[in-house]
Amino acid sequence: MYKYDEYDRKIVMERAEQFARQVERRVSGDITELQFKPLRLQNGLYMQLQAYMLRVAIPYGLLSSAQLRMLAHISRKYDKGYGHFTTRQNIQYNWPKLPEVPDLLRDLASVEMHAIQTSGNCIRNITSDQFAGIARDELEDPRPIAEIMRQWSTFHPEFAYLPRKFKIAITGTPDHDRAAVRVHDIGVRLVKNDKGVVGCQILVGGGLGRTPVIAKTIREWLPKEDLLSYLESILRVYNQYGDRKDKFKARIKILVNTLGVEEFTRRVEEEWAHIKDGAMKLTQAEIDRVSKFFEPPAYKALEASDNLLASYRMSKDRNFGRWVTHNVEQHKVPGYSAVTISLKVHPTPPGDCSDTQMDAIAQMSDDYSFGEVVVTHAQNLVLPHVETARLPELYERLAKLDLAAANIDLISDIISCPGLDYCDLANARSIPIALDLQERFESLDYQHDIGELNIKMSGCINACGHHHVGHIGLLGINKRGEEAYQVLLGGSPSDDASLGKIIGPAIAPEKVVDAVQRMVDKYLKIRTSEDERFLDCYRRVGVEPFKEAAYATA
Amino acid sequence: MPLLEYRKGGAPLLSAADSWIFVADDQPVPASGDVVVSLARLSDAALSGRSGKVGVRLESTDELDALIPQLAKVSLVAVNFPKFGDGRGYSKARLLRERHAFAGEIRAIGEVLSDQLFFMMRCGFDTFALLDGKDVQAALAAFKDFSVTYQAATDEARPLYRRVQR
Numbered sequence: 001m002y003k004y005d006e007y008d009r010k011i012v013m014e015r016a017e018q019f020a021r022q023v024e025r026r027v028s029g030d031i032t033e034l035q036f037k038p039l040r041l042q043n044g045l046y047m048q049l050q051a052y053m054l055r056v057a058i059p060y061g062l063l064s065s066a067q068l069r070m071l072a073h074i075s076r077k078y079d080k081g082y083g084h085f086t087t088r089q090n091i092q093y094n095w096p097k098l099p100e101v102p103d104l105l106r107d108l109a110s111v112e113m114h115a116i117q118t119s120g121n122c123i124r125n126i127t128s129d130q131f132a133g134i135a136r137d138e139l140e141d142p143r144p145i146a147e148i149m150r151q152w153s154t155f156h157p158e159f160a161y162l163p164r165k166f167k168i169a170i171t172g173t174p175d176h177d178r179a180a181v182r183v184h185d186i187g188v189r190l191v192k193n194d195k196g197v198v199g200c201q202i203l204v205g206g207g208l209g210r211t212p213v214i215a216k217t218i219r220e221w222l223p224k225e226d227l228l229s230y231l232e233s234i235l236r237v238y239n240q241y242g243d244r245k246d247k248f249k250a251r252i253k254i255l256v257n258t259l260g261v262e263e264f265t266r267r268v269e270e271e272w273a274h275i276k277d278g279a280m281k282l283t284q285a286e287i288d289r290v291s292k293f294f295e296p297p298a299y300k301a302l303e304a305s306d307n308l309l310a311s312y313r314m315s316k317d318r319n320f321g322r323w324v325t326h327n328v329e330q331h332k333v334p335g336y337s338a339v340t341i342s343l344k345v346h347p348t349p350p351g352d353c354s355d356t357q358m359d360a361i362a363q364m365s366d367d368y369s370f371g372e373v374v375v376t377h378a379q380n381l382v383l384p385h386v387e388t389a390r391l392p393e394l395y396e397r398l399a400k401l402d403l404a405a406a407n408i409d410l411i412s413d414i415i416s417c418p419g420l421d422y423c424d425l426a427n428a429r430s431i432p433i434a435l436d437l438q439e440r441f442e443s444l445d446y447q448h449d450i451g452e453l454n455i456k457m458s459g460c461i462n463a464c465g466h467h468h469v470g471h472i473g474l475l476g477i478n479k480r481g482e483e484a485y486q487v488l489l490g491g492s493p494s495d496d497a498s499l500g501k502i503i504g505p506a507i508a509p510e511k512v513v514d515a516v517q518r519m520v521d522k523y524l525k526i527r528t529s530e531d532e533r534f535l536d537c538y539r540r541v542g543v544e545p546f547k548e549a550a551y552a553t554a
Numbered sequence: 555m556p557l558l559e560y561r562k563g564g565a566p567l568l569s570a571a572d573s574w575i576f577v578a579d580d581q582p583v584p585a586s587g588d589v590v591v592s593l594a595r596l597s598d599a600a601l602s603g604r605s606g607k608v609g610v611r612l613e614s615t616d617e618l619d620a621l622i623p624q625l626a627k628v629s630l631v632a633v634n635f636p637k638f639g640d641g642r643g644y645s646k647a648r649l650l651r652e653r654h655a656f657a658g659e660i661r662a663i664g665e666v667l668s669d670q671l672f673f674m675m676r677c678g679f680d681t682f683a684l685l686d687g688k689d690v691q692a693a694l695a696a697f698k699d700f701s702v703t704y705q706a707a708t709d710e711a712r713p714l715y716r717r718v719q720r
Contacts, residue, residue, distance in 0.1 A: 005720055010702045018699045021692070022669065030689055031667070038639050039669055121639060151704045151714070157676035158648055158707065161641025228713075239645045244614075274653060279712045286715035 001062050001372060002147045002293040004112040011154065012109040015116055019043050020102035027099065042160065044118030045101060048424050054093045054101060055118040056108060060128035060146040060170075061089030061375040065362040068373050070111040072358035078104050083358070085343060085351040087415060087466060088167070089127050089375040090118055094422055116154055121162045121250075123153035123235070127169045129178040130340075130376040133294060134384050136332045140190050140198050142172035142179075144291040145224065148282065149188075152228050159235045163242035164250035166235070167207070174201075180377060180493035182206045182215045183469060185252045186234060193221040200227050204234060204264070205256035208463035212499045213253040218265045224287065229280040233271040237264070297370040297385060302335020305388035309337065312391060320395050322444060323406035328391065337388045339369075341381045341398060342405040342413065346438040349431040350416045351379035360401050368394050378415055378454075380408065410447045411455060411520070412438040415466055419459030419476065420483075426459035428476025428483040428509070433457060436513045441520075450520055453534045456491070469493035471535040472516060473500040485512050489519075489546055490538050503547045515550040522549040556690050558682040560675055562709070566697040568690055569681065574609055574630060590632055596624050611663070614642040618649055625654060633679070635664035644677045651678035651708045668693035672700060678708035 004012075019039075026036040040046075044055035056071070063071075071091055075083045078100055079093040086092055096104055108114055118125055126146045133141040149168060153159075159166075170188040171179040181187025187203035200222045206215025222230055234252075241259070243249040256264045309328065315321040329338040341361060344350050353361075361381060365373045368390060369383040376382060386394060398404040407413045414437060417423065419430025434457055441447055456470030460477075467473030473488035484506035491500030507515055520534070522545055527537045538546065557569040573588045583589055583600045590609035591601065593616050601608055609630030610621060621631070631650060633643040643662065650656040661681040662674050668689070671682055675697055684693050706713040714720070 007702045007704075007714060007718070007720065011700065011704075014700050014702070025689075025692070030692070035638060035667060121641075154704055155673075155700065156705055157673035157703075158644045159641070160673050161639050161644070161670075236645050240618075240642055244640060244642075279706045279716055283715055286720075289715075289720055 001064060002059075002143075002290065008151075009109075009112070012112070012114040012116070013106075015043075015114060015155075016102060016105040016109050019105055023098060023102055038120060038161070041120035042117055042122055043101075043105075044115035045098075046119060046424075048094065048422055051095050052098055052101070053422070054096045054104065054115060055086070056091050056093070056113060056115050057118045057125045058089050058091060058113075058375050059150045060126055060132065060143055061130055061377075062143065063373045063375065064111075065365045065371040065373065067111045067113055068358050068362040068365070070107060070113070072355040072362070074104060074107060075355045075358070077107075082352050082354045084349070084418065085353060085375050085379045085381070087377050087379060087417075087464065088118075088125050089130075089377055090125055091375070092418075094418075119165070121164050121166075122160050123156065123162075123166045123168065126150050126153070127167070127179060127184075127377060129171050129173060130374045130382050131178060131329060131338060131384070132172060132374075133296070134331050134333070134336075134338055135173055135176070135178075136330055137176050138173045138332070139192065140172045141291075141294055142170045142188075142190055143294045144287065145188070145190070145200070145227065146170050147290050147293070148228070148286070149231070152231070156235075158232075159239060162235070162239055163244045164247065164252075166238075166252070168231075175495070177494050177497075180466075180469065180497075182497040183208055183212070183466075183493055184215065186231065187215050188227070191221060197223075199223050200230075202230060202234075205253040205261075207251055207253045208466055208468050209251065210248055210461040210463070211251075211253065212463070212468040213257070214497050214499065215253075216256065216261045218261065218268065225282045225284075226276055228282060229275045229278065230268075230272055232275065232280065233268045236271055237267045241267075296333070297372075299333045299336060299385070300387070302333075302387065302389075304334040305337065306330070308388050312388075319399075319404075319406065319444070320392065322448060323395055323404055324391060326406045326408045326410060326448075331385065333385070335388055336385050337391060339383045339386050339391070339394065340376065340408045341383065341403050342407050343380050343403075344407060344413045344438065345402055345405045346412070346442060347435055349418075350414050350434055353381070357401055357403060360397075361403070364394065364397060378408075378413065380413070406444060407447060409452045409454065411441045411450055411453045412447060413454070414438065415454070415456040415470070417458050417460075417464035419457075423459060423464075425462055426476065427461075427478040428459050428485065430457050430459040430465060430476060433474065433476075433485070433509065433512055437516060440513050440517060449530075450524065451530065451533060453520070455516070466493065467491070468499045469497070470500060471533075471538070472519070474512065477506055479506055483509050485509065487512075487515065487550055489543060490535065492535060501543065503543055503550060505551075507550070518549040518552055519546045522546060555686045556684045556688075556693075558671070558684055558690070558693060559680060560671075560682070560697050561680050566694045568694070573607075574632075576611065576632070588629070590630060593621055596621075596628070609659075612643075612646060614640050618646050622654055625650075625656060628658060630659040630661060631656065632661045632663045635662060635666060635670070638665045638667060638670070644673060647674070647678040648708050668696040671696045676703065676705075676707040676709045 458465035488500030
C-alpha cells in the first residue's frame with residue numbers, strides 16, 4: 001500500500017498543527033461558531049445531537065494493520081470504545097471532545113492518516129472497489145490513480161469552497177462496478193480504447209440525496225496522463241457556475257441537468273483545451289512511483305484452490321459452508337481468497353466495530369493477509385489475501401469474536417446511516433429499524449433461501465444510507481410530527497444502475513418489518529427460480545404484487 | 555480594516571499605506587486619486603482623462619469574461635468574497651493570472667479570514683483586506699501554514715511531481 005514520504009508526512013503534520021491553532025482561536029472567541037464551522041467541517045468535525053462527530057479518511061478504504069490498531073486506540077482514548085465504518089469507506093467517532101481533537105489528529109498523523117476533507121463543501125475522500133488489486137475480473141488496479149487523485153485533491157487551493165460537497169469514485173473493473181461510480185459527482189472507469197490502451201472514462205453528475213441521478217458519460221476515453229487536468233476543468237466549471245443560492249440545487253448533477261450534458265461537456269472541453277498540455281500532465285515517472293506501492297505482496301506459489309473452496313461450501317459444518325459461500329471471494333492469485341468480515345451482526349448497529357474487534361482484526365490481517373484490511377462501501381471489512389487452505393482456522397477465530405456472520409449481500413447485510421439516534425439532520429431513526437429487520441430475518445436458512453437482497457436505509461432525504469440504490473430502500477421521513485418510512489423498490493448502484501421507486505404512502509415504524517417480510521414472501525412465491533434475484537423479479541413483474549403485499553393487512 | 559500584502563519574493567506584511575478609494579455606484583468619481591469601481595461602471599466616461607489609476611471590484615456573481623476586454627486599463631482587481639464559503643473568487647484570480655496574464659494587484663475583499671489566506675495566495679491574490687477585529691499576527695502567520703503543496707497553481711507553476719524527485 002501507499003507509504004508517505006517526507007512531503008506527504010509534512011502536510012498531515014502541518015494540518016494537525018493548523019487545526020490546533022484554529023481550535024484555540026475558537027475557544028478564545030477570536031472566531032465565531034459560524035466562522036469556525038467551515039474550518040472544522042473541512043477537518044471532518046461535525047456538531048451532532050449530543051457531541052462532536054469526527055470522520056477520519058480512509059483513502060479508497062485501504063488500511064494497514066498498524067493503522068487499524070491506531071483506530072482502535074483512538075476509539076479507546078477519545079471515544080467510548082467503538083467506531084462506525086461508513087459508506088464512504090471512512091470511520092466515524094461519535095464522542096470526541098473538541099479540545100482533544102488536535103491530539104487525536106496528531107495520533108492519526110503518526111500512522112499516515114488524517115481527517116482532511118472528510119466533510120465540508122470540498123473534494124471528499126476518493127473511494128474505490130474493495131477488491132481492487134485482487135479481483136479476477138479487474139482490468140487494472142485503480143488504486144495508483146486513486147492515490148494520485150487523493151494528492152491532487154488534498155488542499156487544492158482553488159476548490160476548497162465549492163458550491164457543495166464533491167465525491168469521486170474509481171473502478172478498474174469496467175464489467176463489474178463495485179464502487180458505485182454512477183452515483184458519484186465524478187465517476188472514473190478504467191477502460192481500454194480501440195487500440196487496447198487503458199485510460200479513463202469520465203462520468204459526471206451522478207448522486208443520491210434528494211434528487212437522485214445516474215451519472216452521464218462526458219468522455220469515453222482519456223489518457224491517464226490527462227486525468228488531473230480534465231478533473232481540474234470539470235471542477236473549475238462547477239466552481240464558477242454551480243448554484244450557490246440553494247443548497248439543494250448546488251450539487252454538480254443539477255448544473256449538468258440545467259446546462260444540459262452537451263453544453264456542460266462543451267464548457268469542460270473548452271476549459272481543458274487551455275490547460276491539457278500544461279504542467280499538470282502526469283509524468284510516467286509519477287505514475288510508476290505511485291504504482292510501485294501497490295505491487296502484489298509476496299504471495300506463495302500455491303495450487304489453484306477453486307475445488308477446495310467448492311468443498312468448503314458443501315462442508316458438514318453448515319455455518320462454515322455458508323460463510324464460505326457468502327463471505328469469501330475468489331482471488332486472482334491461485335490458492336488465495338478474499339474474506340469479507342461482516343459488521344452487520346445483530347444487535348450491533350450496522351458498521352460499528354469495537355476496539356477489541358479492531359485490534360483482533362488487525363492481528364488476523366497480520367497473521368493471514370499481509371497486514372492489509374479494506375473497508376467496503378457496504379460498511380464491512382475485507383481481509384484481501386487469505387490462503388484458501390487457512391480459511392477454516394480464520395473462520396474459527398472470527399467466530400469467537402462474533403465476526404463470522406455469513407450474510408454478505410443477504411437481507412441482513414443492511415446499509416444504514418446513523419439516523420436520529422446520532423444525527424442532527426435525520427427525521428427518523430435508522431438503526432433500530434435495521435436491527436428489527438435483522439432480528440426478523442435472523443434465521444440463516446431463511447436468509448440463504450432469499451439470496452442476494454440489499455436493503456439500504458436513510459434517516460432523512462440526504463440519503464447517507466443510499467436508499468435510492470437499495471433493492472429495497474427505506475427512507476425515514478417526518479409525517480405530521482411522526483416518524484414514518486417510505487419504501488422504494490428496484491434500485492441498484494452497479495453496472496445495471498437504477499433508482500428505486502417509491503411504492504406508495506409511508507409506513508409507520510412498527511409496520512415496516514412486517515411490510516418487508518410480506519414483500520419478501522411474495523418474491524419467494526413468484527420467482528421463476530432460485531437464480532432470479534429479488535431485484536430481477538421486481539424488474540420482471542413490476543411494482544404491483546409487491547405493493548399489494550406491503551400494504552396488505554395481516 | 556487591516557490590509558495585508560504578500561508579494562512574490564517578499565514576506566507577508568501589514569501594508570503601510572493604501573492609495574485605493576472604493577467608490578460606490580451612487581457616488582461620483584473623484585477627479586483625482588486611485589479609484590475602484592464596479593464592473594458595470596468601468597466603461598463610464600467619467601473614468602477617462604483622470605489622473606489616478608483605475609481598479610475594478612468583481613462580485614462573485616460577475617462573469618470574468620465581461621472584464622477581460624477592459625482588463626488593460628485596470629491596475630487592480632478587487633475580488634469580493636460575500637461569504638467565507640463562496641469560493642468563486644479563487645477561480646477568478648487564477649484565470650486572471652494564468653490565462654489572462656494580469657500583472658496588476660489582485661485584492662481579496664469581503665469576508666476574508668486568516669484561514670483562507672494560504673489558498674488565496676496560491677491562487678494569485680497579493681493583497682488581503684482582513685476583516686476588522688481579527689488577529690493580524692495570526693493572519694500573517696497563516697500564510698506559512700503549509701510548507702508543502704501538491705498542486706500546480708499560480709504561485710507554483712509545477713505540481714509536486716514535477717518539482718522534486720520523490
